[in-house]
Structures are given as structure tokens and as C-alpha cells.
Amino acid sequence: MTSNADKGLLIVLSGPSGVGKGTVCSMLRKLAPELVYSVSATTRKPRAGETEGINYFFKSKEQFCSMIDKDELLEWAEYVGNCYGTPRSFVNETIHAGKDIILEIEVQGAMQVKQRFPEGVFVFLMPPSLGELRNRIENRGTETDDSIRSRLSVAAEEIRLLEHYDYAVVNDQVELACERIRSIITAEHCKRERIMPYVKSWMEEVR
Amino acid sequence: MTSNADKGLLIVLSGPSGVGKGTVCSMLRKLAPELVYSVSATTRKPRAGETEGINYFFKSKEQFCSMIDKDELLEWAEYVGNCYGTPRSFVNETIHAGKDIILEIEVQGAMQVKQRFPEGVFVFLMPPSLGELRNRIENRGTETDDSIRSRLSVAAEEIRLLEHYDYAVVNDQVELACERIRSIITAEHCKRERIMPYVKSWMEEVR
Secondary structure (H helix, E strand, C coil), X not given: CCCCCCCCCEEEEXXXXXXXXHHHHHHHHHHCCCCEECCEEECCCCCCCCCXXXXXXXXXXXXXXXXXXXXXXXXXXXXXXXXEEEEHHHHHHHHHCCCCEEEECCHHHHHHHHHHCCCCEEEEEECCCHHHHHHHHHHCCXXXXXXXXXXXXXXXXXXXXXXXXXXXXXXXXXXXXXXHHHHHHHHHHCEHHHHHHHHHHHHHHHC | CCCCCCCCCEEEEECCCCCCHHHHHHHHHHHCCCCEECCEEECCCCCCCCCECCCEEECCHHHHHHHHHCCCEEEEEEECCEEEEEEHHHHXXXXXXXXXXXXXXXXHHHHHHHHHCCCCEEEEEXXXXXXXXXXXXXXXXXXXXXXXXXXXXXXXXXXXXXXXXXEEEECCCHHHHHHHHHHHHHXXXXXXXXXXXXXXXXXXXXX
């Protein structure tokens, strides 16, 4: 045992729309190359330059339905006529290889994952304040007053879902948020439950 | 809320004798100047250069006994005729000022603190292996074979106490161990329970 790692962890990174999940995840890819990023299955046709198993696992509608039936997806959703989902097998293979895998996902999807993979580490990305979330939604510049109000009220409802998560990370600065996420992963590897089996085997050795 | 900090944490750093608690704590003082280090009360006379409130809180035997009676110590022990203990007030003042405080202590003392301050974060410093702990004890060079065997058997018993801790940090490299401890502190500040009160106040605001 030279480090606190053996089996990997599934880290589910979620949070209200507008909080900056995508930006944090892009920065994490640069700062934390040791992490594996979950690859979605989709019924969408591949676009030029997209590679099977890197950008997506491309599936026919029939294949996708069969994955749903066999409970092979940790979550799935339909979006403008195409299906997207998280294959359980890719997550399992990664963590059994001792690597941590991160899944960035909307709150509705995260709640599905929580049901099917409760041993995941659920991290909720938070705006520094409600006012700041309003600014971020407004500054996208493409929204009417009504749609801003409606998006903000949806976001407030989504923030309420924090109660189902293990951790909340404030996204005040992207690099700081990434550092907090990495700290959470390190700390999770240090939890007593993960080390206790080694100690029990040592005790056998001394006896 | 610009960071995940409000009230500070008490971090109790312990582990079997010979594991390198002192070395890790000295390195932490350099690497983590944001942490406050717990100051012990003692009935020992001050030595040249020692300052009240920095090295120790110096107490008469009567004062120390009164602190025990009033439950003002998180733990205490007698050692070669002098009493040493951890004043609860110093810990409370520090965490209420929003600072994290670290207490390095033997496992017996840590178990006393656990009873009186269960909300502390209990971190157990581990040797990378039982063989490595044997090496460290032997390399002190001052021990007979019998005393090495006896110290190793005590250490094995002490390692069993891991079950009462929140985290185990492997002391394979001192800097790495310090980084893990800092990650644990960061992660603890990100726990959902600490952020939930803010979110509840936001919900009031939106309603």
C-alpha cells in the first residue's frame, strides 16, 4: 500500500444550469489528467471528427433500448429526438482498474445515477450567491426578461436538490473549484472504510 | 459566501508511536500556515525561551486540577511527574474565529478527545506497511530486540484503533501525507451539511 488508492471512485459532478459545470469540467481535464471522463452512449449520428469510444459510444435506437431494458445505463434522457445515456459498463471497468471516473451531468440525470449507483461521490457545484447566478444567466445575453426569470426560478429549484449530494463546491473561481474537487477525491480515498481491510490483514500477520 | 469556510474545524492527528506524527506536523506548520496548532496546558515549569500561550499555557498543579474538575480539558495525561492537557477554550475560540485547528496527539489522548469533542475530524496516520513500521522503530537505533518486539506489538494494537477515526493517511512520504491532510480539511469544509444553511436562506430570498 504505497498510496490510499485501490478501487476507483465514480464522482458525479452536477449543479444548477448556468453554474458553470462545463467550464469546470474542461479545466479539470487540463488540471487532473489522472481522472477518466465518462463517455456517453447516444443514438445521435457521429459528426465529422467524432470517434467511437472517445466522444461517444454510438448506438442504434434498438441497441439503446436494449441497454435500457437490461439496466445497462446509469441514467438516460432524450434530447431533440436523440437518446443519451451513461453506460454502467464503462464506469465499472474504470473503477475496477483502480481509476477515478468523473461524470458531469444535469441534476435530473444525477438523481437517476444516485438511485442506480448510490456508492458514487455526489458533488454539487454551487454559484457563490443567487445574485451571481442571475448575473451569469443574464450575461449569456440571449434571454428575454421572462426567460431569465423562469430560468432563475428553475435554478433555485435545482439548488434545493443539494440535499441529495455529499459535497457542495462553490464555483467562485474555476481553478479553486477544481482544486476543491480534487481534494474531495483525495479525502474520499483516505476514508477509514477504504483502509480498514488492509489493517485487518496486518493484524492477522502480527498474531 | 466566497469560500466553503465559516466555522473552523478541529483536526485531531494521531497514529501509532513511530509513525512520524511529529515530522508530519512540523512539515504541516511550514506548508499550511493557515492552520492553527493547538497549545497544551502543562504543570511543567517554563524552560528558557518558552513563551506563555505560544509553547504552552503554564499552570500550577491547583489550576490544572481545577481545569480537570470543570471539564475544561479535551484530554489530559501525566508524564514524568508533570501534567499535560488540551484546553477546550483555545480550541473553541479558534474554530469560532473561523480558523481550523490541528491537534497532534497519541492515540490514547485522541480517544479522550473523541469522547469530549466528537464533531472533530479524526485523522489516523498510518505506516505504509507493518514492515516499514518495524524498520522505523529499529532505525532509531536505541532499542534492544525485546523492546523492539514490544514496541511493535504495542503499535499493532494502536493501529487497531483506526476503527474510531474518520480518515487514514498513509505516511509514505511526508509531503504527500501533508497534502492528503490538507485535502481532507478542504473536503470537510465542502460537506453538504455545512453549505445547506446558506441554501435554505437563498430559498427564502427567491420565494
